[in-house]
Amino acid sequence: MNKxxxxxxxxxxxxxxxxxxxTISKALRDHPDISAATTAKVKELADKLGYMPNVMAKxxxxxxxxxxxxxxxxxxxxxxxxxxxSIYNTAFExxxxxxxxxxxxxxxxxxxxxxxxxxxxxDGLLVSVTQETKDISIFERVTHSGVPxxxxxxxxxxxxxxxxxxxxxxxxxxxxxxxxKKGYTKIAHIGGFRNINIxxxxxxxxxxxxxxxxxxxxxxxxxxxxxxxxxxxxxFKKIYEKKNIPExxxxxxxxxxxxIYAAANEYGLSIPEDIEVTCFGKNTFNRFTPTIFNxxxxxTQELGSEAVKLMIEQINNPEARPKNIILNTELIIGNSNAKxxxxx
Amino acid sequence: MNKxxxxxxxxxxxxxxxxxxxTISKALRDHPDISAATTAKVKELADKLGYMPNVMAKxxxxxxxxxxxxxxxxxxxxxxxxxxxSIYNTAFExxxxxxxxxxxxxxxxxxxxxxxxxxxxxDGLLVSVTQETKDISIFERVTHSGVPxxxxxxxxxxxxxxxxxxxxxxxxxxxxxxxxKKGYTKIAHIGGFRNINIxxxxxxxxxxxxxxxxxxxxxxxxxxxxxxxxxxxxxFKKIYEKKNIPExxxxxxxxxxxxIYAAANEYGLSIPEDIEVTCFGKNTFNRFTPTIFNxxxxxTQELGSEAVKLMIEQINNPEARPKNIILNTELIIGNSNAKxxxxx
DNA sequence: ATGAAAGCGCTAACAT
DNA sequence: ATGTTAGCGCTTTCAT
Numbered sequence: 274m275n276k277x278x279x280x281x282x283x284x285x286x287x288x289x290x291x292x293x294x295x296t297i298s299k300a301l302r303d304h305p306d307i308s309a310a311t312t313a314k315v316k317e318l319a320d321k322l323g324y325m326p327n328v329m330a331k332x333x334x335x336x337x338x339x340x341x342x343x344x345x346x347x348x349x350x351x352x353x354x355x356x357x358x359s360i361y362n363t364a365f366e367x368x369x370x371x372x373x374x375x376x377x378x379x380x381x382x383x384x385x386x387x388x389x390x391x392x393x394x395x396d397g398l399l400v401s402v403t404q405e406t407k408d409i410s411i412f413e414r415v416t417h418s419g420v421p422x423x424x425x426x427x428x429x430x431x432x433x434x435x436x437x438x439x440x441x442x443x444x445x446x447x448x449x450x451x452x453x454k455k456g457y458t459k460i461a462h463i464g465g466f467r468n469i470n471i472x473x474x475x476x477x478x479x480x481x482x483x484x485x486x487x488x489x490x491x492x493x494x495x496x497x498x499x500x501x502x503x504x505x506x507x508x509f510k511k512i513y514e515k516k517n518i519p520e521x522x523x524x525x526x527x528x529x530x531x532x533i534y535a536a537a538n539e540y541g542l543s544i545p546e547d548i549e550v551t552c553f554g555k556n557t558f559n560r561f562t563p564t565i566f567n568x569x570x571x572x573t574q575e576l577g578s579e580a581v582k583l584m585i586e587q588i589n590n591p592e593a594r595p596k597n598i599i600l601n602t603e604l605i606i607g608n609s610n611a612k613x614x615x616x617x
Numbered sequence: 618m619n620k621x622x623x624x625x626x627x628x629x630x631x632x633x634x635x636x637x638x639x640t641i642s643k644a645l646r647d648h649p650d651i652s653a654a655t656t657a658k659v660k661e662l663a664d665k666l667g668y669m670p671n672v673m674a675k676x677x678x679x680x681x682x683x684x685x686x687x688x689x690x691x692x693x694x695x696x697x698x699x700x701x702x703s704i705y706n707t708a709f710e711x712x713x714x715x716x717x718x719x720x721x722x723x724x725x726x727x728x729x730x731x732x733x734x735x736x737x738x739x740d741g742l743l744v745s746v747t748q749e750t751k752d753i754s755i756f757e758r759v760t761h762s763g764v765p766x767x768x769x770x771x772x773x774x775x776x777x778x779x780x781x782x783x784x785x786x787x788x789x790x791x792x793x794x795x796x797x798k799k800g801y802t803k804i805a806h807i808g809g810f811r812n813i814n815i816x817x818x819x820x821x822x823x824x825x826x827x828x829x830x831x832x833x834x835x836x837x838x839x840x841x842x843x844x845x846x847x848x849x850x851x852x853f854k855k856i857y858e859k860k861n862i863p864e865x866x867x868x869x870x871x872x873x874x875x876x877i878y879a880a881a882n883e884y885g886l887s888i889p890e891d892i893e894v895t896c897f898g899k900n901t902f903n904r905f906t907p908t909i910f911n912x913x914x915x916x917t918q919e920l921g922s923e924a925v926k927l928m929i930e931q932i933n934n935p936e937a938r939p940k941n942i943i944l945n946t947e948l949i950i951g952n953s954n955a956k957x958x959x960x961x
Numbered sequence: 962a963t964g965a966a967a968g969c970g971c972t973a974a975c976a977t
Numbered sequence: 978a979t980g981t982t983a984g985c986g987c988t989t990t991c992a993t
Contacts, residue, residue, distance in 0.1 A: 278761070278762055280738070280762070280764040282985095282986055282987085283986070283987070284741040284986080292963075293963065293964045293965075294964090294987080294988095295963075295988080295989090296962085296963060296964075296966060298987070298989095299963090299986065299988095302988095305962065306963075307962070307963080308962060308963095311962085311963090323758065324798075325732065325735055325736045326736055326986085326987075327677070327736065327738060327985085327986050327987070328736045328737050328738070328987095329673050329676045329677040329682065329738060329985085329986080329987090330677050330736070330969090330985070330986035330987040330988090331986080331987055331988080332673045332969095332987090333671070333673040333677055333969050333970070333971090333985090333986085333987075333988095334672050334968080334969055334986075334987045334988045334989080335969085335987085335988070335989095336969065338673065347702070348692070348701050348702040348705065349695070349698040349699040349701075349702040350698070351693070354692050354693040354694070354698040355693040357692050357693075358692040358693040358719065361692065361717075361718075361719045362719075362721070365719075365726075370716075370733070372714075372716060373705075373715070373717050374705075375702065375705045375706075375709075375792050377706070380969085382709075388669065389672075389714070391669055391671050392669045392671065392672045394624070394671060394672070394673060394674070414667065417622070418622055418624070478972080507886070535643055538988090592765070626969095626970055626971085627970070627971070628970080636979070636980085637979065637980045637981080638970090638971080638972095638980090639972080639973090639979075639980060639981080640978085640979055640980075641970090642971070642972065643979090646972095648980075650978065651978070651979080652979090655978085655979090670970085670971075671969085671970050671971070672971095673969085673970080673971090674969070674970035674971040674972090674985090675970080675971055675972080676971090676972085676985095677969090677971075677972095677985050677986070677987090678970075678971045678972045678973085678984080678985055679971080679972065679973095679985085680985065784988060962993100963993080964991100964992080964993075965990105965991090965992075965993095966986100966989100966990090966991085966992095967988105967989085967990085967991105968987100968988090968989085968990105969986105969987085969988085969989105970985105971984100971985085972983105972984090972985085973982105973983090973984090973985105974981100974982085974983085974984105975981085975982080975983100976980080976981070976982090977978100977979080977980075977981090977983105977989105
């Protein structure tokens with residue numbers, strides 16, 4: 274290992290070739306100013322010496338980073354892992370780098386990350402907010418800085434900003450509609466915080482479907498909380514303690530459904546035999562295996578790719594008006610899923 | 618939106634306060650040179666004006682990035698999502714930024730990413746190689762550049778480099794041992810490519826356990842391929858076509874197991890009733906729900922945190938000798954898992 | 962076709 | 978305690 278290693282720079286190449294830095298710089302970028310002969314010579318030497326441009330210097334000089342900042346609440350969660358992967362792929366295809374940060378559902382951490390991404394002078398910012406984000410001042414600061422902002426799936430209460438989301442109301446509605454058609458009347462909803470769109474819209478879809486189907490809403494069966502496993506777990510316990518068990522639960526997220534499962538299990542209740550559960554999300558890691566939940570499937574790949582495309586549009590055309598893209602969900606019933614996919 | 622927005626810089630603050638840039642720079646960093654009074658004044662103004670240091674300039678000047686580059690084959694895969702999340706958390710605690718790139722199991726893409734991370738002058742490089750990586754020249758280039766390198770889980774055939782891995786041989790051994798104790802003799806292995814450690818070690822553990830237990834090895838039942846679902850699917854088909862079905866399959870990864878499940882399903886075979894399957898990995902997204910596979914559980918959180926710690930050690934002490942950390946696995950049998958966790 | 966000079970925003974070394 | 982100078986590695990005028 275070469276301790277005293279110092280990366281070679283333009284100047285080193287320039288000296289060896291007895292030309293100026295500028296010539297090297299231009300040659301490496303195939304600038305028409307430079308003759309084919311010297312360009313070839315420069316490239317050959319650069320290759321031989323393993324020259325690597327210093328991107329910090331390059332970006333500083335160019336006053337742009339070619340980076341898109343990304344802030345998500347979680348990674349180890351199927352929905353986000355899948356969206357992130359899609360974002361990376363789309364960015365790669367378009368020659369952008371993604372700088373990913375993880376807020377761990379903490380709005381304070383989210384704030385810090387956004388500030389440091391702004392400090393990095395990212396060309397744009399892709400954000401899926403935490404479940405506790407209420408203060409939107411940081412986002413106002415972003416737009417005020419002139420940095421394009423696109424929200425993905427989770428959008429704070431704030432207008433005039435581009436976003437890519439799914440039709441949560443429709444999705445929730447379809448889950449309740451399915452239950453009603455199946456003859457259930459004892460229907461519960463364990464939902465997320467309503468300060469952000471997905472919590473609110475899923476709740477609204479639930480209410481709307483209940484009303485239109487004239488199913489009475491039992492307030493003990495409508496729980497508001499976080500989006501995680503512990504929230505589903507606690508939510509179910511709250512319901513159980515009232516000594517009146519629903520037949521069907523619409524959970525706002527897959528982790529919530531897992532928490533419900535765990536709590537039900539403790540009380541000796543089986544899913545889906547005793548209680549049928551439907552949730553947003555789909556664990557495609559398991560797409561071949563049987564599952565005990567029904568899913569309101571979200572198009573994670575599209576969410577990611579549309580968000581990046583929208584971002585690039587905004588970067589290239591800062592005048593563009595904010596655009597809100599809404600994608601559709603699909604209700605997938607329990608094991609029929611596994612069977613269908615395997616058959617297809 | 619302020620189109621003509623230009624981020625404020627040290628100089629702007631300096632002018633307003635009628636002091637020099639250096640004073641500002643030092644004040645903001647709490648340099649003892651500067652009096653408490655001016656420091657306070659500077660900070661107040663910086664705050665008011667929303668000053669954000671330009672990290673490109675800062676890093677260029679400081680000749681270090683405070684970034685650690687990370688290259689993984691996949692994100693939307695429980696194992697990697699979990700390791701990545703742990704890496705981000707540990708880096709955050711230690712004030713490092715992670716720059717994540719995804720090779721999508723393509724060694725060519727991996728190479729490109731490593732080069733661009735080197736161009737970014739990352740302080741160190743964390744890599745989990747693709748399943749097809751054979752050419753190690755890029756890694757030699759990294760170490761030759763004096764950039765600390767730590768491999769995570771997947772290590773190419775190359776010595777003298779730090780790594781954090783799990784005890785794959787032991788893990789594989791335990792999976793076979795369990796099968797033998799249960800009375801199975803018709804045992805198959807659908808494994809990954811043996812050009813990288815995890816494919817090779819899992820295969821070796823399998824062979825070793827079979828030999829020590831004096832179980833005959835049927836070559837039709839030992840498949841080498843990739844680590845993905847399609848590889849498990851194709852692997853099982855190959856076995857099935859020989860018209861002799863094993864009782865037990867040890868799959869190298871969770872995706873392979875999923876592929877096996879899908880293929881078995883097509884032939885009308887059930888798992889675990891007709892064939893029992895054990896694989897590396899654990900889908901903690903499902904840790905509460907029953908599962909049809911047995912798992913050789915890998916400590917994903919520790920893999921991530923140990924890797925970052927090791928990396929920081931190497932960054933702080935470039936003289937440090939390479940260290941190879943090997944973590945243990947744990948065999949988890951089917952549904953006992955769900956029951957245990959819920960009970961606990 | 963090639964090069965000299967200036968500057969991107971910051972920090973470190975050396976005055977004052 | 979504060980300021981001056983120089984330089985990080987690159988790109989962009991503007992000459993030649």
